[in-house]
Amino acid sequence: MSIRRLPEDVINRIAAGEVVERPASALKELVENAIDAQSTRIAIRLIKGGLDGIEVIDNGIGIPMDEMRLALERHATSKLPENDAIEAVTTLGFRGEALPSIASVARLTLESRTSKSDSGWQIIVDNGQFEKEGIAALPKGTKIKVDSLFSRIPARRKFMRSAKSEYMACHDIVRRLAMTRPDIGFSLEHDGRRVFSLNAGETRQRRVAALIDRTLKDNSVPIEYQRDQMYLEGVASLPTFHRGLADHQYLFVNGRPVKDRLLIGSVRAAYHDLLAKDRHPVLALFLTLPGSDVDINVHPAKGEVRFRDANAVRSLIVGALRESLDLSGFRSAQPADVQAMGKWQKSSEASIETTSSPKEDALHESKSSVSDSSLLFKAKSPDAVRPHSFSAKRPSPSTSDLWSAAAQSSLPPMGRNTTTSPSETSEQTDFPLGLARGQIAATYIVAESRDGLVIVDQHAAHERLVMERMRRALENGQVTSQRLLMPEVVEMDEVSCDLFEQRQDEFAALGLETERFGHEAILVRATPAMLGNCAVKAMIKDLAGEITAYDQSLLLKEKFDHIVATMACHGSVRAGRLLSVAEMNALLREMEITPHSGQCNHGRPTWVKLGHKDIEKLFGRS
Amino acid sequence: MKATIERATLLKSLSHVQSVVERRNTIPILSNVLIEAASNGCVKLMATDLDLQVVETLSAEVDTPGETTVSAHMLFEIVRKLPDGSQIQLSAADGKMLIVAGRSRFSLSTLPRDDFPVINESELPTHFALPTESLKQIIDKTRFAISVDETRYYLNGIFLHVLKNGEGVMKAAATDGHRLACVTVSCPAGAEDMPDVIIPRKCVVELRKLLDECEEEIKISLSASKICFDLGHAILTSKLIDGTFPDYTRVIPTANDKLLKVNPKALMQGVDRVATIASEKTRAVKMTIEPGKISLSVTSPENGMATEEVPGEYDADHLDIGFNARYLLDILGQIENDVAEIHLAESAAPTLIRDSDQSAALYVLMPMRV
Ligand SMILES: Nc1ncnc2c1ncn2[C@@H]1O[C@H](COP(=O)(O)OP(=O)(O)OP(=O)(O)O)[C@@H](O)[C@H]1O
Ligand SMILES: [Mg+2]
Numbered sequence: 003m004s005i006r007r008l009p010e011d012v013i014n015r016i017a018a019g020e021v022v023e024r025p026a027s028a029l030k031e032l033v034e035n036a037i038d039a040q041s042t043r044i045a046i047r048l049i050k051g052g053l054d055g056i057e058v059i060d061n062g063i064g065i066p067m068d069e070m071r072l073a074l075e076r077h078a079t080s081k082l083p084e085n086d087a088i089e090a091v092t093t094l095g096f097r098g099e100a101l102p103s104i105a106s107v108a109r110l111t112l113e114s115r116t117s118k119s120d121s122g123w124q125i126i127v128d129n130g131q132f133e134k135e136g137i138a139a140l141p142k143g144t145k146i147k148v149d150s151l152f153s154r155i156p157a158r159r160k161f162m163r164s165a166k167s168e169y170m171a172c173h174d175i176v177r178r179l180a181m182t183r184p185d186i187g188f189s190l191e192h193d194g195r196r197v198f199s200l201n202a203g204e205t206r207q208r209r210v211a212a213l214i215d216r217t218l219k220d221n222s223v224p225i226e227y228q229r230d231q232m233y234l235e236g237v238a239s240l241p242t243f244h245r246g247l248a249d250h251q252y253l254f255v256n257g258r259p260v261k262d263r264l265l266i267g268s269v270r271a272a273y274h275d276l277l278a279k280d281r282h283p284v285l286a287l288f289l290t291l292p293g294s295d296v297d298i299n300v301h302p303a304k305g306e307v308r309f310r311d312a313n314a315v316r317s318l319i320v321g322a323l324r325e326s327l328d329l330s331g332f333r334s335a336q337p338a339d340v341q342a343m344g345k346w347q348k349s350s351e352a353s354i355e356t357t358s359s360p361k362e363d364a365l366h367e368s369k370s371s372v373s374d375s376s377l378l379f380k381a382k383s384p385d386a387v388r389p390h391s392f393s394a395k396r397p398s399p400s401t402s403d404l405w406s407a408a409a410q411s412s413l414p415p416m417g418r419n420t421t422t423s424p425s426e427t428s429e430q431t432d433f434p435l436g437l438a439r440g441q442i443a444a445t446y447i448v449a450e451s452r453d454g455l456v457i458v459d460q461h462a463a464h465e466r467l468v469m470e471r472m473r474r475a476l477e478n479g480q481v482t483s484q485r486l487l488m489p490e491v492v493e494m495d496e497v498s499c500d501l502f503e504q505r506q507d508e509f510a511a512l513g514l515e516t517e518r519f520g521h522e523a524i525l526v527r528a529t530p531a532m533l534g535n536c537a538v539k540a541m542i543k544d545l546a547g548e549i550t551a552y553d554q555s556l557l558l559k560e561k562f563d564h565i566v567a568t569m570a571c572h573g574s575v576r577a578g579r580l581l582s583v584a585e586m587n588a589l590l591r592e593m594e595i596t597p598h599s600g601q602c603n604h605g606r607p608t609w610v611k612l613g614h615k616d617i618e619k620l621f622g623r624s
Numbered sequence: 625m626k627a628t629i630e631r632a633t634l635l636k637s638l639s640h641v642q643s644v645v646e647r648r649n650t651i652p653i654l655s656n657v658l659i660e661a662a663s664n665g666c667v668k669l670m671a672t673d674l675d676l677q678v679v680e681t682l683s684a685e686v687d688t689p690g691e692t693t694v695s696a697h698m699l700f701e702i703v704r705k706l707p708d709g710s711q712i713q714l715s716a717a718d719g720k721m722l723i724v725a726g727r728s729r730f731s732l733s734t735l736p737r738d739d740f741p742v743i744n745e746s747e748l749p750t751h752f753a754l755p756t757e758s759l760k761q762i763i764d765k766t767r768f769a770i771s772v773d774e775t776r777y778y779l780n781g782i783f784l785h786v787l788k789n790g791e792g793v794m795k796a797a798a799t800d801g802h803r804l805a806c807v808t809v810s811c812p813a814g815a816e817d818m819p820d821v822i823i824p825r826k827c828v829v830e831l832r833k834l835l836d837e838c839e840e841e842i843k844i845s846l847s848a849s850k851i852c853f854d855l856g857h858a859i860l861t862s863k864l865i866d867g868t869f870p871d872y873t874r875v876i877p878t879a880n881d882k883l884l885k886v887n888p889k890a891l892m893q894g895v896d897r898v899a900t901i902a903s904e905k906t907r908a909v910k911m912t913i914e915p916g917k918i919s920l921s922v923t924s925p926e927n928g929m930a931t932e933e934v935p936g937e938y939d940a941d942h943l944d945i946g947f948n949a950r951y952l953l954d955i956l957g958q959i960e961n962d963v964a965e966i967h968l969a970e971s972a973a974p975t976l977i978r979d980s981d982q983s984a985a986l987y988v989l990m991p992m993r994v
Contacts, residue, residue, distance in 0.1 A: 482908040484948060485972060485990040486801050487875050513993065531908055531948065531992050538801075539775060 010130075013076065022103050024162060025052025025151060026171035031100035032146050033179050036060035038081060038093040039144060042202050043187040046176055050193065051168030053151060061143040064116035067123040070135075074112065074127055076102045091293060094258060104148055106130040107155055111147040113138040129154045166500055173197065173497070177213045178259035181252055181286055184209035195495065195522075210237045210286045214250055218243070218284060223329070225287065227322035231295070232315065234322045236287040241273065241327065248282040255289050255296060255307050262307050265289075268316045272323035287319065434594055435609065438586035447586045454613040460581065460589065463608040467592050482531040483513030490526040490538040491519055498546040499524055509545070516542070625690025626715040627661040629682065631725070634712055635703050637680040640858065641671040642696040644678045644830060656693035658740045659714065659721075663689045670740070671696055676827050677743040679859045692716035692734045699723075702730055745852045745861045748845035752814035756838045762796040762807045763832045765985040768954045770825050771800035778867030782828055785820040785869075786811050797872050803951050804872055804988040805958070819848040822869055827851070827862035834858050876988055877974045880967035882940035884913055888959040891918070891934050895956075898922045898930040899949035907949040908994045913968070914942050922949075945971045946994030955987045 022028045029052055036044045039062025049055035065073050072078045079098030081091065104110055105127040115122030115138075124138035128150075152159040162168060169192055180188040180200055187202035200212060211219040221243035227234045253265045265287070273283050297308040309315045435458070436451030447458040494502070502509075503518045510516070513530030524546075526538050581589070593608070612620075641657050658670040667684040670677065702723060703712060710725040716734060723730040762782065771779035783797045794815060797806040834855050835842075843854040852861040895909055902908060902922045912919040915938050921931040945968065955977050956964060967976040971991055978986040 481993075482946065483993045484802055485974075485992065487799055487804055487974065487988060487990050488801060488870050488872075490801070515993075528993065 010076065022107055022151075024171060025056060025168050026175045028052070028104045028108070028148055028151065029056050029058070029172050030175045030179070031095070031104065032056065032058040032148070033176065034094035035100065035146075036062055036144065037179065037183060037186065038095055039063045041143065041186060043189075045189045045191070047191045048169065048172055048193070049149075051165035051170075052148075052172050053162060053165055053168055054149065056148040056151070056172075057145070059143065059145045061141070064119075064122075064142055064144055065112075065114040066116050067114075067119060070112060070114060070123055070125050071132075074101050074105050074110075074125065078102075092256075107158070108148045108151040108153070109133075112144070113140050113146075114144040115140055115142055117142050166496060170497060175259075178252055178254075181206075181210055181213055182254050182257045182259065182288070192496075197495065206235070206288075207237055210252075214252075214284060214286070222284075223326045225322055225326050227318065227325070229314070229318050229321075232289065232291040232318050234287060234289050234318055236285060238285040238287070238323055238326065239283045241283070244281040244283055250284040251282065252286040253289070254287065255298065256291065256293065257288070258298060258307075260307050264309065264312055264316060265319065268319035269323065271316070272320045272327075289315070289319075291315075433590065435590040438583050438590060440583075441581055441586065444581075447581065447589065449586070449590055451611070454611050455617060456609055456611050458590065458593070458609040459607075460586075463589060463593055466608055467589070467596055481511065481513045483515060483528040484531045485515075485528040486526060486538070490542075491523050492526060492539050492542040493523045494543060494546055496521050502542070502546050514545075625659070625661050625692055625717075625721075626688040626713070627667050627684045627686045628711050628713045629667060629684040631703060631706055631708060631710045631712055633682050633684075635700075637669050637682050637858075638696070638700045638703055640830070640834060641669045641678055641680055642700040643833070644671045644673055644676055644826075645696045646673045647697075653693065653735050653739045653741070655695055655697070656735055656740070657696035657699060658691065658693045658737060659716075660691040660737075661686045661689050661714075670742070672741055672743065673826075674741060674743075675824065676830065676860070676862045677745075678830065679745075679861075681857055688715075690716060691737045692721055693737055693740050694721050694732045694734050698732060743850070743861045743863070745845075745859060748847045748850060748852055750815065750818040750847065751843070751845045752812040752818070753841045753843050754809075754812050756835060756840060756842055758809045759842055760832070760835050761984060762809065763828055763835075765807050765958050766796055766798040766805040767825070767828055767832070768958075769798040769800055769803050769805040769987075770828070771798075772825075773800065776801070778822060778865055778869055781822040781824040781865045783820065783822050783869040783872070786815050786818055797869070799870075799872060802948070802990050803955065804875060805955075805985065806872070806876070806987070807985045809984060815844075818846060820869065821846060821848070821851060822865035822867060823851060824862060824865050827860065831860055834860065875974055876986070877967065877969060877976050880969040880973070880976055882913075882938070882943060882968040884918070884936050884938045884966040884968060885963050886918065886934065886936035886966060887962055888956040888964040889962075891936075891964070892953055892956045894918075894920050894932045894934040895949050895952055898932050899953075901927040901930050902949060908946050908992050909949045909952065910944065910946045910994045912942070912944050913938055915939050940968075943968055943971065945975070946992040947975075947989060948992055951989055955989060958985060958987065 022031075025048075029046070029048070033044060033046065036058055039060055041060035041062035043061050045059045047055070047057040047059075069080070073080075075098075077098045079096055081093040081096045081098075083091070101110070101112070106129065109126070109128045111124065111126050113122055113124045122138040122140040123135065125135040126133040152162070173190065173192075176188065176190050180186075184200075184204040184206050185202060187200060189199040190197040198213075200209065204212070207219065207224060211222075218237065218239060222237045222239045225234060225236045225238050248266065251266065251269060253260050253262065253269075255262070255265075269283065269285065269287075291309075295310045297310075434451060436449040436456050438447055438449045440448050441460075442448055442457075445460060447460050447463075449456040449458065499518060499522055502516070502524055506516055506518075513528065515526070515528035517525045517527065519525035524542055526542060529538060529541070638657070645655055645657070654673060656671075658668075660668040660670070661684065662668070663686060665683055665686055666681055667686065668679055668681050670679045672678075706712065706725045706728060713722075713724045715722045715724075719734055721732045721734050723732065762784075766782050770781060774780065779799060779801065781798070784794065786794045792811045793808050794811045795806060795808050797804060799805070831853055834853075837857070838855050845852045845854070846864075849864055849866065850861065851864055852859065898920045899907055899909055899922060901924050908922065910921045910923075912921070913936070916935070918934045918936045918938075919931060920934060921929065923929040959977070959979055961979045961983075963980075965976075965978050965980060967978075969975075972993070973991070975989050975991060976986060977989060
C-alpha cells in the first residue's frame with residue numbers, strides 16, 4: 003500500500019468527526035460564528051433536536067460574496083490577526099474548520115449579505131460537494147441552514163440519540179452561549195415552538211437567572227473579583243441553594259463555554275465544607291485573562307483549556323467564591339443578631355413602666371413585647387410576616403382589646419408573673435426546650451430551660467409538627483387521591499414533559515396520577531385528595547417548573563413537603579390563639595421528639611434561645 | 625320623580641336587586657339602583673354588575689314620573705329599618721332623592737340615570753318557555769357541582785343544551801371535574817335550535833331566589849352570548865360564559881354492571897357519622913360492598929378510625945371503593961326516592977348514582993384512591 007495524500011473531502015470528513023459529533027456541536031459552531039460576526043440578534047431554529055434541521059440567522063457583518071466559497075474551505079478564516087498570533091485571538095473561532103466540516107457531513111445552505119452589497123448570495127454544498135450558488139434575498143447578515151446531517155454517514159447517524167436528547171444538548175449549548183453575551187438578543191425555536199427569546203442588552207445577572215432559574219437571583223451572590231490580570235465575575239448560589247447534580251455550573255473562559263476539570267475542581271473546593279458531599283452549587287462564572295495565559299486550542303470542541311498558571315486560576319476562583327459567600331453569610335446572620343440584641347435592650351427600657359395593678363402591669367409588658375418580638379423576628383427573617391400574627395402592623399393595641407383577649411384566656415397571667423413551683427424547677431432540667439412560662443402576643447410561647455430563655459413561634463412550630471405527622475401518615479401509605487372525571491391535559495414543552503414523566507411514579511405515590519400524553523402534554527388522572535379541587539394545570543406547571551429548576555430528587559421531597567406544608571398550615575394552631583400552659587408544654591415536648599422541628603416549613607426557626615450569658619450581657623452584668 | 629310604595633313590596637324587590645350589586649365596586653354607578661317611575665303606576669328597579677342585570681317591576685302610586693339612581697345597599701338598609709306597614713315616598717330632584725316615611729326623612733345623593741349601563745334584553749333570537757318546576761329542578765339538582773375554580777371558567781356555570789338528534793330533550797349539566805350532575809327535561813317548543821349555553825353561577829343563584837314566587841312558566845330568550853329570564857314581576861338578563869363546556873356525555877358510564885341499591889338517608893347518616901373523624905382536607909370514606917351490606921370506614925392517621933355498616937341490596941362481586949364524603953353526601957342529598965341506585969364498575973372507575981332509570985337527574989362521582 004502506498005502512502006498518498008488524502009483528498010480534501012476525506013480530510014474534512016475526518017475533521018468533522020472531531021468538530022461535528024452531533025447536532026449540538028454543529029449548532030455551537032454556527033452560533034459562535036454569528037457571535038463573532040458582531041451580531042446583535044441571533045435566531046436559532048431546530049427541527050427534531052437539530053437532526054432534521056438547524057438554522058441560524060444573524061444580523062452581523064455578513065460575508066462578502068466573493069469570500070463565501072473560501073469560507074467553506076478548510077483552514078480559511080478571517081479571524082486570525084495579521085501576524086497569525088493565535089494568542090491574540092479575541093473571537094470564538096479562528097481555526098477555519100467549522101463550516102467546511104459541517105458542510106462535509108450535511109447539506110449546508112449558506113446565505114449572506116454585507117452592509118455594502120445590495121443583494122445577498124447563496125451557496126449550497128451537499129456533503130462536501132458544491133451544489134449551486136446564486137442571488138439570495140435576505141437582510142444584512144448571515145443565514146445558515148444545515149439539514150440531512152450525517153445522512154451519508156449511517157454509522158454516525160446510528161449513534162445519534164433521540165431527538166429529545168439531541169434537543170436537550172442543543173438547548174444547553176445555546177443557553178451557555180447566550181449567557182456569555184447578554185448584549186446579544188437570542189431566540190430559540192424547536193419544532194416551530196418558541197423556547198425562549200432574550201432581549202439584547204440585559205444585565206448578566208438577569209440573563210443568567212433567566213436561563214438557569216428565576217429564583218437564583220434571590221439565592222445567589224454576585225461575584226466580582228480581580229487578581230493581577232485575571233478577572234472573575236458571575237453569579238454563585240448560596241450554600242442553601244443546591245442540586246444533586248453538578249449540571250448547573252456554567253463556566254466560561256474569555257467568553258467561551260468550557261467544561262474544564264480545573265475549574266470544576268476549584269468550585270468544589272470553594273464549597274467544600276459548606277455543602278454535603280453529594281450536593282452541588284449552581285453558578286455561572288466568567289473568567290477573563292490575557293490570551294497569552296491560556297491555551298484554548300486543546301481540543302476543537304470539547305471545551306477544555308490549559309492555563310499557564312493553573313494554581314493562580316484555582317486560587318482566584320476558590321478565593322473569590324469563599325470571600326463572596328462569607329460576606330453574604332455575615333450579611334444575613336450576624337448584623338441581624340446584633341440588631342436583635344439592640345431591640346431587646348430597648349424593650350427592657352420600655353417595659354419599665356409604672357402601672358397601677360399587677361394585671362395591667364403584665365399587660366403592658368406583653369404589649370411592649372408584642373412589637374419587640376415581632377421586630378426580633380423581622381430582623382432575622384424579613385419575610386417572616388404571618389397573616390395571623392400580631393405583627394408590627396398593630397403597634398399599639400388598645401387596652402380594651404387586651405382586656406378582652408385576657409378575659410377569654412384560661413391562662414395564668416402572662417409573662418414574668420407566672421409562678422414557678424419548686425417541682426417544676428427541678429423538672430425543667432430534663433427538657434431541652436424547658437417549661438412553658440407564658441405566652442406573649444398570643445403568638446409566642448416563652449419557656450424557661452436550664453440554660454436560658456426559649457421563645458417559640460407557636461404557629462411555625464405547630465405547622466412543622468402537623469406536617470411531620472402528615473408525612474408519617476403518607477409514609478404509612480395513607481395517601482388518598484381523587485380521580486378526575488375528565489382527565490386534564492396539561493400542555494408543556496417537551497423537556498418539561500420528559501422530566502415530569504421521569505418522576506411520574508413518585509408523583510403517583512403522592513396521589514398525583516399522570517401519564518405522558520403525546521410529545522408536549524401530560525394527562526392528569528387523579529390529584530392528591532388533600533389538595534381539594536385544585537387548579538390542576540397550574541399545579542402541574544408549577545411542579546414541572548420546579549423539577550426543571552431544582553434537583554429532581556430534592557425537589558420531590560421539597561414539593562412533597564410543600565404540599566404537606568400547605569395542608570399542615572391550615573390545620574395548625576394560628577398565631578393569635580391563646581394556649582393553656584398544658585397545651586404549650588405539650589407542644590414543647592412534641593417538638594423535642596420530632597425531627598427537624600427546629601425549622602418551620604419555610605426554613606425559618608421555630609424557636610430561639612437566649613442563654614443565661616446573653617441575658618446577663620443584656621443587663622450589663624458580664 | 626315622585627312615587628309612593630308600600631314598604632313590604634319595596635323591601636322584597638330591593639332585596640333581589642341589591643344582591644346583584646357587587647359590594648366592592650370601583651365604578652360608583654354600579655353600586656346604584658336605577659329607579660324608574662312611570663305614569664301608569666309602575667315602578668321599575670334595576671341593578672347590574674355589567675354581566676348580570678335584574679329588573680323588578682312593582683306597583684306604586686306615581687305622582688310625577690321620572691327616574692334616578694341611588695345607592696342600592698343604602699336604600700335597602702333604610703327601607704329595611706323603616707317600620708313595617710309604612711308607606712314610603714320617594715322623590716328625586718336636583719341631584720338628591722328624598723325618602724319620607726312616617727317621621728323619618730332621608731336625603732340621598734343620586735347619580736344621573738344616563739350613566740347607568742343597561743344590558744339590552746331584546747334581539748335574542750331563541751324564545752321558549754320552561755315550566756317553573758323544571759327550571760327549579762335543573763338548578764337544584766346541578767348547582768352543587770358547579771366548579772369554583774376560576775382557571776376553568778367554562779365550568780363555572782350550568783351547561784344547557786338541546787340534543788340535536790331529534791329526541792326532543794334538553795339537558796343541563798354541571799361539573800367541577802370530580803363529580804357531574806345532569807338533568808334531562810323535555811325540550812320546550814322553540815328551543816330545538818338553541819345554541820349550547822353556559823349560564824354563570826351568579827345568574828343561577830339570583831334566578832333561583834326569584835323562582836319561588838313565580839308563575840307556572842318562565843319565558844326564556846337567549847342568543848349565544850346572552851340569556852334572559854322573564855319571571856313576570858322580574859326580568860333577569862345575564863351574559864353567558866364564553867367557553868366550551870367539555871363533552872360530559874363521554875364520562876357518564878354506560879356499562880357499570882354492579883348495582884347497589886341503598887336507602888339514601890341511611891347511607892348519608894352513616895357516611896356523615898364516620899366522616900366525623902376524617903381529616904378535614906380529604907374526607908375520604910371507604911366503602912366495602914358485599915352482598916347484603918356496605919361497610920363504611922374512615923381511617924385517619926390523626927384521629928383514629930370509625931366503621932359503620934349500612935344495609936344494601938347488592939349481588940355482584942365484593943368491591944372496595946373510596947369517595948370524598950362531602951361529594952357523596954351532596955349527591956345522596958339530591959335523591960328523592962327511598963332507594964338510590966349506585967352503579968359501580970371498579971374502584972378506580974366513575975360511579976353512576978341516580979334515583980332510578982326513570983329519574984330526570986343523574987350523577988357521576990369519581991372515586992378516591994384510599
Ligand atoms: N455568521 C457569519 N457571519 C459572518 N461571517 C461568517 C459567519 N460564519 C462564518 N463566517 C466567515 O466564515 C469563516 C469560516 O468560518 P468557520 O467557522 O469555518 O471558521 P472560523 O470561525 O474562522 O474558525 P473555527 O473553525 O474555529 O470556528 C469565518 O472566519 C468568517 O469569516
Ligand atoms: Mg467558526
